[in-house]
Amino acid sequence: MNKKQLIVKLSGALNLSKADAERTFDTITNTILDALKADDSVKIAGFGTYKVAKRKARVGRNPRTGEQIQIAASQKVKFLPAKALKEVFNR
Amino acid sequence: MNKKQLIVKLSGALNLSKADAERTFDTITNTILDALKADDSVKIAGFGTYKVAKRKARVGRNPRTGEQIQIAASQKVKFLPAKALKEVFNR
DNA sequence: AATTGGGTATGCAGATTTTGCATATAGAAA
DNA sequence: TTTCTATATGCAAAATCTGCATACCCAATT
CATH class of the missing domain: 4.10.520.10 (IHF-like DNA-binding proteins)
Structure with missing residues (x-):
């Protein structure tokens, strides 16, 4: 499964547009990365x-x-x- | 950073209630897990x-x-x- | 808000497993 | 189209994993 396919699944499960689902997903990964960058x-x-x-x-x-x-x-x-x-x- | 703190950050970044932010996050992890369970x-x-x-x-x-x-x-x-x-x- | 139950970090030895180097190419994804 | 990732190679060193006790931190329940 690639990112696009994951976004489609999330779009359905969360009742969001694909664009919103992707924004949501990216926000989460970025938040995790930011914490890691801060050595947390x-x-x-x-x-x-x-x-x-x-x-x-x-x-x-x-x-x-x-x-x-x-x-x-x-x-x-x-x-x-x-x-x-x-x-x-x-x- | 633990899950609770992550949810608070997501809640702000996504403009969702904490409960919704947590539901969204759990949906994503579950979707990933389901794919892995299906050996993907x-x-x-x-x-x-x-x-x-x-x-x-x-x-x-x-x-x-x-x-x-x-x-x-x-x-x-x-x-x-x-x-x-x-x-x-x-x- | 406080308690409690449970998951997690740590340290120990030693065999097994994984990593990661350079680089081009093929295939897939954005 | 352009960017990203897997693969494949030999080999040394690093990381992993196992049981288990302790201490600690977090999550959920009261």
């Missing part, structure tokens, strides 16, 4: 937690040439599914 | 992809006692941040 985690009970994980610098490799390269430290967004979510998919 | 991935451009990862059974270990244990196969929801998301946090 976003914890949603029953769904999961979004947090920014810091990754250390390390040694990598160019798969084409095989040569070793240094990879800088970086940050990435992590999503940790809530317990309730795991249970849904494991029974 | 949910791809949101500019944000990320949710998918269900199958994990094979394997041998683990109880760190307290050191004894080996068999870990059953399981599934978990994975979120892969989109490229745009990584760039926001690495500059």
Whole structure:
């Protein structure tokens, strides 16, 4: 399912126009992102937690040439599914 | 930030009551979960992809006692941040 | 508004799993 | 049309996951 298909579903479920459904959806993702940018985690009970994980610098490799390269430290967004979510998919 | 605080922010940004903001948010998460339950991935451009990862059974270990244990196969929801998301946090 | 029940973070070892590097291309999405 | 994402490759290092106790924080109920 891509974003467009998701918007169509939300439009029906929320009784909104597609444009409004998309605006609503974008507002939510942007709100979550803003919190993450402020170095805050976003914890949603029953769904999961979004947090920014810091990754250390390390040694990598160019798969084409095989040569070793240094990879800088970086940050990435992590999503940790809530317990309730795991249970849904494991029974 | 927890769910309650997120709902308050959304309520303001979307000009909805808190109850409506929460209903809207829950509808979105449920829609995503339904797609995942149907073994579909949910791809949101500019944000990320949710998918269900199958994990094979394997041998683990109880760190307290050191004894080996068999870990059953399981599934978990994975979120892969989109490229745009990584760039926001690495500059 | 306060209590309580429940989910979550933490730390521990060690084997398994994942990550992420460069880059082009194909396919899909906006 | 133009932008975005998955894929595929080898390999070192980082992250994960397991049980479990404790402490903590949040959510819901009274």
